[in-house]
Amino acid sequence: MxxxxxxxxxxxxxxxxxxxxxxxxxxxxxxxxxxxxxxxxxxxxxxxxxxxxxxxxxxxxxxxxxxxxxxxxxxxxxxxxxxxxxxxxxxxxxxxxxxxxxxxxxxxxxxxxxxxxxxxxxxxxxxxxxxxxxxxxxxxxxxxxxxxxxxxxxxxxxxxxxxxxxxxxxxxxxxxxxxxxxxxxxxxxxxxxxxxxxxxxxxxxxxxxxxxxxxxxxxxxxxxxxxxxxxxxxxxxxxxxxxxxxxxxxxxxxxxxRRPQMDFPVQSAICSLDDVNNVKPGKQINIKGYAVSGGGRGIERVDVSIDGGKTWVEASKSQKAGIPYISDDTSSDKWAWVLFEAEVDVPETTEIVAKAVDIAGNVQPENAEVIWNLRGILNTSWHRVNVQISHSNL
Known part of the structure; x- marks a missing residue:
């Protein structure tokens, strides 16, 4: 050309x-x-x-x-x-x-x-x-x-x-x-x-x-x-x-x-922590990440667990500064992700988990085994990171 x-x-x-x-x-x-x-x-x-x-x-x-x-x-x-x-x-x-x-x-x-x-x-x-x-x-x-x-x-x-x-x-x-x-x-x-x-x-x-x-x-x-x-x-x-x-x-x-994949499923991930993290006891942890769903479906909520998925708290969600995010409102960007945040206390070594739910009620699967595929696409399983409480004075 x-x-x-x-x-x-x-x-x-x-x-x-x-x-x-x-x-x-x-x-x-x-x-x-x-x-x-x-x-x-x-x-x-x-x-x-x-x-x-x-x-x-x-x-x-x-x-x-x-x-x-x-x-x-x-x-x-x-x-x-x-x-x-x-x-x-x-x-x-x-x-x-x-x-x-x-x-x-x-x-x-x-x-x-x-x-x-x-x-x-x-x-x-x-x-x-x-x-x-x-x-x-x-x-x-x-x-x-x-x-x-x-x-x-x-x-x-x-x-x-x-x-x-x-x-x-x-x-x-x-x-x-x-x-x-x-x-x-x-x-x-x-x-x-x-x-x-x-x-x-x-x-x-x-x-x-x-x-x-x-x-x-x-x-x-x-x-x-x-x-x-x-x-x-x-x-x-x-x-x-x-x-x-x-x-x-x-x-x-x-x-x-199989048909060619088009819309992507509901997805979220924790971005403020690495896969393995060492923190001091008594320190409050700020958990931040993204959540998004395909097809213009908004994010209804993001759940965060500090005990590997046994109990959950709801994270706050945001898009544009100063404008409250409402999952199905015209003021929100329907094709865009939301950023989520939660402040948590982690008393002991644990696994922190995040999962999102979109406005259609679609939720991320608990593990990758049930959605495994040979090309490794669309891994939308719960995102997990490990936090280890370090009692060392170093």
């Missing part, structure tokens, strides 16, 4: 913050220390997790950059940035989460395949851009359509990015047309993140943001948008990011028996 290209090696990678925990150098996959996530409601760009499948694309000439809109539409064309910038701009607060978030903990149950993420393959940002529903309307597809006039039922996003899983082809994925054309779904063609131009790791110059859905569908470095009759047939839609039961292994797996 003129103006945007995918390098064949890693010699032109962008700079990254040195505090990131690197899980893979080439391609670059990294997350912040968990404590960085609860320092602010909006995650700073430099501490927002980086998830790449190949060398990061390079923009040579932004004026020549365009996105091809084609497929089951009457008049395919190139859409340039100046065209997208003319459309109404929206700022949507939305949490992105890699489907493999907390995979490392799930792998302790049984071995899984994938990048070994801790609990920070997640972040909350304010994304700026045009609604995809507005863009598709320019091409004769009315808002809130299940089917385009030419028979399209899905919208496929194709990146300029090249990855080994596609045998050197581009990363791609799709969402239903009904979601893409629904203005209330807030699907964006985003060119800003936290009020600034997207950086390269996060999709510059243009990416898709699909709120409430696993990050794999929010395709970066857009090359083209296709209106298609069936789901995308690419690797990451058909042979990855699907949820299988614990009985399925690499010998008996049949990818065609």
């Amino acid at each position: 003129p103006g945007l290209r995918a390098p064949s090696d890693y010699s032109q990678e962008p700079p990254r913050h040195p505090a990131l925990l690197v899980n893979s150098k080439e391609p670059f996959n990294a997350e912040p220390h968990r404590s960085a996530l609860v320092s602010s409601y909006v995650t700073p760009v430099e501490f927002f997790y980086k998830r790449n499948h190949g060398p990061v694309p390079v923009v040579d000439d932004i004026d020549k950059y365009s996105v091809s809109i084609r497929g089951l539409i009457e008049h395919p064309k190139e859409l340039y940035m100046k065209d997208i910038l003319k459309l109404p701009k929206y700022a949507i607060a939305a949490t992105l989460q890699c489907a493999g978030n907390r995979r490392t903990a799930m792998s302790k149950t049984r071995k899984v395949r994938g990048v070994g993420w801790d609990i920070s393959a997640i972040g909350n940002a304010v994304w700026g851009g045009a609604k995809l529903a507005d863009v598709l309307e320019l091409f004769g597809i009315p808002k809130s359509s299940n089917k385009s006039p030419c028979g399209g039922r899905h919208v496929e996003f194709i990146s300029i990015d090249r990855c080994k899983e596609e045998n050197g082809g581009p990363y791609k994925s799709s969402i239903p047309l009904s979601q893409a054309t629904n203005p209330e779904a807030d699907v964006l063609l985003a060119y800003e993140m936290n009020g600034e131009t997207l950086n390269r790791d996060h999709g510059y110059p243009l990416r898709v943001i699909v709120p409430g859905v696993i990050g794999a569908r929010s395709v970066k470095w857009l090359d083209s948008i296709n209106i298609i009759a069936e789901e995308c047939q690419g690797f990451f839609t058909q042979k990855d990011y699907k949820m299988f039961p614990p009985s399925v292994n690499w010998d008996n797996i049949d990818w065609s028996t």
